[in-house]
Amino acid sequence: MFGFRPYPCLLLGLMACAFSAYAEPSSGVIEEALVAPPAVPAPITRHTPTTVVVHLRTEEKVMDLADGVRYDFWTFNGSVPGPMIRVREGDTVELHLSNDAHSHMSHNIDLHAVMGPGGGAAMTVTNPGHESILTFKAMRPGLFVYHCATAPVPMHIANGMYGTILVEPAAGLPKVDREYYVMQGDFYTQGHYHDPGLQNFDTQKLLDEQPTYVLFNGRENALNGEHALYSKTGEHLRLFVGNGGPNLSSSFHIIGQIFDSVSSEGGSLLNHNVQTTLIPPGDASTIELTTLVPGTYLLVDHAITRAFMKGALAQLRVDGPARPDLYHGQNTKPATQPLPSAAHDPMAIGKRVFTQICSACHQGNAMGLPGAFPPLAMSDYLNSDPHRAISIVLHGLSGHITVNNTGYESQMPAFGPQLSDDEIAGVLTYVLNSFNNRGGSIDSAEVGKVRQSQP
């Protein structure tokens, strides 16, 4: 009833306890050092509230939306999402919002951690070259979204103006080994997915709620490869996952993980053993997980078209010794099946394999799908070196390739384990002699050789 914290009282004894009660609500002023996502400020160790000064700067800035694709983002502090603000329950936040002198628009901020009309929006409307100050008390703990709320609001958000503010509960959060900050958003460009060059905002797509891109941290591959989130086996991770929207809800999932705990709708209720959690626009969730088995895990929006065809894909790399006790598998060669009668004709075998397998991705007309699957029809990549395709079908292919002047950076699985040498020879022969390709044939002895030489 006096705002005592039982824990410091126990530690420090009665005198200190009485003192700490007097010391509240404020023990000085702190200037928060913000960091760029996916990093977050360090956990709070204070046991008393204080005044935290936060500086945010709105900046309009052309950056990469994907490889070779540029976009005129509107940002907080030059990043999408804006930096995570971290304060403690009961803190008073003094937020300085400055708007870059080169901006074309005024901007403001609505923080969902604020209890007051507009969440700060009306008080912070800031013209280019100006600054405004909003002071509020962070009364409720949780992970909250902030965003620009200047008209047209959907456009400011669609251009990247969102972030999160974490209000730690007075008792603090349990200790974990690593923390990361990921935020989903949908983007609307006049060009198609992966059309190169500077892409303009598309109002009609925004109105139709049909984004060209759905992204984690404002750029395709922002958290992939060398930028992947990282952990060692056996560690506990905490992910602060937000959704800026403006339109799409996220079915947030990590392929091959089960979340230890999820704060439902970012609130104080914890759900456990969760596979996929729903994060609507303007919401955020604190997600904890344990990384037991090494390898690379994919963070996705499980509305899965967005992950594989609109960019909503990030990586978590886990290093450490293998755990066959928890996870292992075996690949055996299939027993050679007796071939159906007409089946010694490579073209007939090839047509069947193409229809059953290859067409799922490369399409029945072999034209592929823009941005996702390269064409096999008139493919300069295939026709320039048909023998290279043996190894592609046997072992799969990933990384950047260029087919008919278009870049692809995707993944084709290995079909070596499931297709026989005859079938691979057949399908390549079929493809080479169809779809306006150059002709020629691949025989199964060649496939056998490649299979032997590169196990």
Ligand code: HEC
């Ligand atoms: C699950 C989807 C998928 C299936 C099924 C698939 N591929 Fe692919 N394939 C891809 C992707 C994706 C790439 C590009 C990989 C990259 O970007 O590095 C590719 C690339 C290729 C290439 C080189 C690029 C080009 O266009 O010439 C060839 C050749 C190829 N595939 C042949 C085949 C054949 C033959 C089959 C059937 C046995 C097949 N693929 C089945 C997804 C698939």
Ligand SMILES: [Cu+2]
């Ligand atoms: Cu704005």
